[in-house]
Amino acid sequence: MKKGTKKLSKTRKQAELPKQYDPQKIEDGIYRQWEQSGFFNPDHYSGKKIKPFSLMMPPPNATGVLHLGHAMETSLHDVIVRYHRMKGEKTLWVPGVDHAAIATQNKVEKLISQEGKTRHDLGREKFLERVNQYVEESKTTIEHQLRKLGASCDWSREAYTMSPVLTKCVQKVFVNMYNDGLIVRGNRLVNWCPRCESTLADDEVEYAETEGILYYIDYPIKNSDLPPPHPTLGGGGKITVATTRPETMLGDTAVAVNPKDERYKHLIGKTVTLPLANREIPIIADRHVDPSFGTGAVKVTPAHDFNDDQIAKRHNLAYINILNPDGTLNDHGGKYKNWAVADARKLIIEELQQRGLLKKTEKHIHNIGHCYRCDAVVEPYLSLQWFMSVDKPAVVWKGKKKTLKEVAIDVVKSEDIEILPSRFKKTYFHWINNLQDWCISRQIWFGHRVPVWYCETKIRNPIRQLADEIKKSCPPLASIEQPKKCKRCGSTTFTQDPDTLDTWFSSALWTFSTLLDTKIKKDESLAEWLKRSPDFKTFHPTSVMAPGYEILFFWVARMILMTTYNTKQIPFKTVYLHGMVRDKEGRKMSKSLGNGIDPVEMIQTYGTDALRLSLIIGSTPGNDIKMYEEKIEGFRNFINKFWNISRFILTTVDTPQLIEKKPKAQTLSDEWILAELDILIHDVTKHMDNFEFSPAGEKLREFTWDKFADWYVEIVKIEQGKNEILLYILQTLLRLWHPFIPFITEKVWGELNTTPSLTSPLPSPCKGEGDDDDVSPSIKRGQKGVSSSLILIAPYPKSPTIKSSPALKHHATIRAIITAIRNARAEFKIEPSLVVETGLTPSLQRRISPNILLIEKLARVTFINQTKTNTQGHTIHEHGISLTLHIPRDDKKINKAKKELEHYITSLEQKLSNQDFLAKAPKAVIQTEQSKLHQAQKKLNKLA
Ligand SMILES: [Zn+2]
Ligand SMILES: [Zn+2]
Known part of the structure; x- marks a missing residue:
């Protein structure tokens, strides 16, 4: 047996693989397999020398179901995450939900109003119980939807902005910023x-x-x-x-x-x-x-x-x-x-x-x-509110005391943080420069309660006091626990501020609050807590943040403000801003317009992979993407094509197996397709590294459908004996495609890869700090290549150095000749089964041999020696080659075609002599009509 191949125990019969790809039957099972494998959790394949890669899911609001915009964002993140995981990086994607204070409270208020009640009827405590119950239900829906989309996030680290850990983090941040004078109370004009x-x-x-x-x-x-x-x-x-x-x-x-x-x-x-x-x-x-x-x-x-x-x-x-x-x-x-x-x-x-x-x-x-x-x-x-001061120099950054605003500008200007596309930098600077103090208090009930306490002595109304009363009263105290004693008057009675914090206050901490050790220790400073949190040490600053451009300020800018102050680190290295999903006419999708597309419904009809592709291909950073059902349907057709190619290979070769070593080319076609594959790997890798997912997907689609399926697979049927190359290309394509279309690629991979590890127990989680990484599961799975059982953790193809290959040019000539003959056949209405005689001169023979047979089969021609007596026929010029087709005339058919053409030409001529048309039609339209006429006349001449 050759090195790099593994023998399969059984031979695959056609019957084992269904003709039609049915995503409904396989997707849930595959997702379960991934989840059970434990490989969404980076601890399960890490050695400490492995480069970390991390990103945080922009937490969807706890207000119910996800829409198509979320589906796009999730697909995009999953492409990034799967790519980096396959590159062997210690990849962490933290999922989570935002409590979305006002939005969620409004939802629940609407619900209880149907029972004829207001939140005041229920009271704060009872009302919050209802909200929490609602959030629990929403979270379950959201989790289910994310799984449906194939999100390979680490569920064991799922975060929620109102969880005990994140709440504790919010409180500590508030107290720190209050003590530094960055959070102040004031009677100011607010919205x-x-x-x-x-x-x-x-x-x-x-x-x-x-x-x-x-x-x-x-x-x-x-x-x-x-x-x-x-x-x-x-x-x-x-x-x-x-x-x-x-x-x-x-x-x-x-x-x-x-x-x-x-x-x-x-x-x-x-x-x-x-x-x-x-x-x-x-x-x-x-x-x-x-x-x-x-x-x-x-x-x-x-x-x-x-x-x-x-x-x-x-x-x-x-x-x-x-x-x-x-x-x-x-x-x-x-x-x-x-x-x-x-x-x-x-x-x-x-x-x-x-x-x-x-x-x-x-x-x-x-x-x-x-x-x-x-x-x-x-x-x-x-009104009297809490504000975050953005102009107070209180942040130590790069050795100098700066304001929150100055730091936020510095990190982008100095390119510590890269914003993609870079045109958004200008908008960012404009916004930061005009930033006013941020009013962080809200008078709603659902949210993080402001951790400030008022001494009750001598104050008529401790909460909404008047300015002169504030001066007279004891100073408020910022503290997570209720203070024991007022330092000024000794009183032990306190009232907590009834306000809650702006929902963006907690989401602004998202990159680091989600990485805190879940064990909360009493009386520990935030700095100490961060210091002892392994995830924070490994994964912060996070690698990428990929939200929609519409929350650049709501969220991205606030994360920068809050994270730099609290952790002395930037929150992320790269911000990739994606666009919004719009309908076919470019309108925003909304309930009132009724033009929304339900991602779950689309998944049920077309499968997740098709939906993901339709959301990624055609989407460029910072630009909106138009979505409609026919588009998803088109990608479903591609998925079916992909299944058909895979099925053809799996059922043609005797032993489906993973071929990890590039096989030797036997013919020009082999040389060509292997050279094209190298170029593909190289280009796609480059695009993926540059966050250019749409061009990466388009190149993959072009290779898979046009070059591989339409040409090479057809050639294989003639040249035979190419099992190794077919298997090699298939497994390479599966790995390149996996980040985009994870389900079908995992399914086909499973058919190819039948090594024992598929059924063996999982590699054990890494033992931790002192563990030397030479036996880590990552090494076990990764560098040995394709032997891992799941494509989820199979290594991404290594990008080759591209050498120019003469096969690319030679093969292009062969394909051009075949295409030209096919076009001529179509023009002359030649029956597909009819083999057409074609003249072969000695010089032509030198140019196209040894691919004469290939041309004969694919173009349905037979080459005959061209002598001086048989030069009559239709001559094609292509790539510096002339060849003559001896086309048998089927006068009945040709006459019919001629008549049709003549009719068409007359109608075009009439149109182009119509003064009214010429006066009113745009120039481009007239030109198109003229060129149509020109083409038709050319065709007619050929038939004459
Ligand atoms: Zn309102
Ligand atoms: Zn007091």
Whole structure:
């Protein structure tokens, strides 16, 4: 027996392999086999000298089922992970779920509203029980779906942002950042969702252009015997302000004009009486007021407008909050107290009209912010919240004290972190440069509770206290456990802050919180915890992070901010941003459009491999991908083709087996296909290393279908005796294809690889630290090559050095001749079974021998000596070769074809002489029609 081959005990009969590939029957079984093998867990094939490779699954939200976007992301990750695992790297892929605070709470609130209840009816504790129950169910669904997609992640390390370990990590991070002065409490203007009754981060507000109304309202000037403000304005002793939000006038604390505005110069410093509230407020000058907007005079409502907040800070104005958390007016609303904003607006406009203070209204287009979770209109709202300071130099980075912002810029600028595609770097820098302090507290119940405690002594309302009360009260304490005693007054009674943290706070820790040792030790610092966590030491910084570009800021940037501060490491070396999945027309898939495609349904119909291919081939970094069912169907056809090729080989060769050594070529075709295979391995490896998965898949598909199946397998049927080459190519293709289409490749591999290890027990997990790696399972399986039982851990083909091979050119000539003859046969409508005589000159014989037989069989011709008397016929010129086909004329058929062509030509000529068509049709269309006509005339001439 030859070296590198292993004899199979039994001969495969055709009957053993079904004609049709049926993914439904095999996929679940194969996934179970992988899981039971233990090889998703890198501990099971590691020696300590092996290069680690790690990535974290962007955790799907715990809000239920996965959509096609998740399917794409998961497929992409799995391609990366399987590739690196096969390269022999110690590969870790951590799966997990995000608790998705607001999103999940909203889902459950909707569920209980069907029972006629609100969360307040249940109370915090009971409500959270319901949420946890819901999350458990969702997690099971998500896990099932990920398995269906073939995700080869390490389930033993599955993480959840609300697990005890991750919660502990969140608390420690909060306390550290609080003690470093990076987390501060302040009464600031925030984005407030009155429906969720919570703050939102700036990027959680979605803006939509809306048609509104601009109201012109007269504010009487206190000293009413003043002349009219300006002849163009009319009236006397009034100043007219323009606003889209008349209801917030109850919170006005000034009227502002531009200092350069001649119309109002004489009014600066005067006082107006605020209508409806009867308060006196000043007229101030601020250079940020746009004189061309409305009347050039604006009302200033610092507690309900971000621009006014800035004006108020410059002029030291008072803040009057007129809203309750639920978006109704509070005590400052006077008689409009308890009315919702929209209703209050109507009533206030009516009253202004009655008093003759509403001067006019006009239509106005403006941007309105909506809550990204519930779509309610977001209110700028003054409230006491927790903020993460991004401009405070408190992070030691590369030996210098820097701000979070500076570090986030440095790591990308210095290329410690690579962002792919690199055009997103610009967007990243822009975003970081404009970053404001991050409001991290939320007033919802589901989430990590803020680990801050308030001493209860002397405070009327410890939670929503007023600014001056904060000064008087004992300082709050950040602590994971309830503090024993207040350091200032000695009290032992404390209340915990009722707020929870922004959901992105915990997901920002994802790359390292998931690698912490699961044993929690009391009173241990985060630094100590990280130091004793083996996974953190081995796998951090992680190798790659591959989320969608739409969460570059939500998540990627925040991971960079939080990880650099907390671990002194970057979270990942490469960020690969993928695009979004869109429908055939390029629209976003959504429930309301009804254009979504359910990945599970597609898997049931076409199989996972087909779905994965359709999501990866054609997808390029940072660009969206269009998806539709026919596309998946097309890839299902490819999978079937792949099965047919494999089946042909498995049933043709006497002994299916793994041939690991490149066999010797016997013919030009062998030389050619083996050279092509080398090029393929080389190119695909290069693409895989550069995250170019789509071109890698396309090259594989082209080789498999066009070169291998359509040419070489057909050649094998003629030349015979090529079992070794067929098996060698098949096993190489299986390994190259495996990251993309794991199920079918594992199935075929199993048919090829029938070594005893298939049934033998697993290699034992590596013993750990002191274990010398010479006997590690990885070595056992890997470097010996193809003898491992599962393709999951079979080594990836080694990329060869490419030498130029003359066989590539010679074989191209042979194929070109065959194709040319086939085309001519089709043109002349020659019966497929008919063998056509073709002239063979001595020089031609020299060029194409020893492949004459091959051409004869594949093109269905027979070569005859070309003499001077038999040069009549159809001559083909291809690759510098001329050959003459002696085509028997079937006049009936030819005449029919001629007639058809003539008819076609007439219709084209008519079209091209139609002036109307020529005037209206685009140039390109006319050109196409002209070239059609030209081709048809050429064809007709040949038939003549
Ligand atoms: Zn909301
Ligand atoms: Zn106290």
